[in-house]
Amino acid sequence: MIDPADKQTQALPLDEQPAKRKRGRPATGKAMTPAEKQRAYRERQKAQRYEKSDKHPVPYEEVVAIAQELAERCKAAEKRVEQLEKLLTQRNEKASKGLSYRKLTEAAFDQVRTVQKVTDTNSETAKAWSFGVYLMWQYLAITMNVQEAALQADEDKLRAMVGLKTRDQE
Structure with missing residues (x-):
């Protein structure tokens, strides 16, 4: 660096070269704060949650059929319990x-x-x-x-x- 009061020293051509680039990825100026990153993450999760997906492992119709079969089995089991309770009361045994x-x-x-x-x-x-x-x-x-x-x-x-x-x- 040249002293501004020194009029005799001439500038060297090295001083006019551009500064050497820093290591790593260059900054874009669009860096997000941690709070902004978290907000964006939550919004992506919310969008995925409400997005209709055709990637179900079991078709909807099959799930409905299974649910109906289970309901029928429960009704049959309830009827059997009622029959056994009646039989028990008929025998007058507790x-x-x-x-x-x-x-x-x-x-x-x-x-x-x-x-x-x-x-x-x-x-x-x-x-x-x-x-x-x-x-x-x-x-x-x-x-x-x-x-x-x-x-x-x-x-x-x-x-x-x-x-x-x-x-x-x-």
Whole structure:
């Protein structure tokens, strides 16, 4: 740099060369603040959310058909529950009163045997019915005051009849 008061020193041609460029990507002057970036991101997400997409993995008609089938199954299950409640009231028995553990267990065994005799053992209906009997027995048996060994022995026997693994097999 030349002192402005110095009149004798002449300027060198190097001083008139343009400044050397900086490293990296040149600035555009359009940089966004973090708040602006976040706002733009939210707007893109909102636009995608409300955009109709044809990229559904399952067609709409198939979803409707599945929903209708499930509704029919629920209605059938509700009807079956009503039938069983009527049957229970006809017998004038209540599961929580007057039913001993032994009666409950024998009734569960008889029910599973009857289902296996009447239907094909491998049918889905027989399996579902037997599994339902097992769940009902398990729910009621646990609430009764029974020795653990007897409960476990009967549970293993019923699980084997239903087709589930016993505790020894797990």
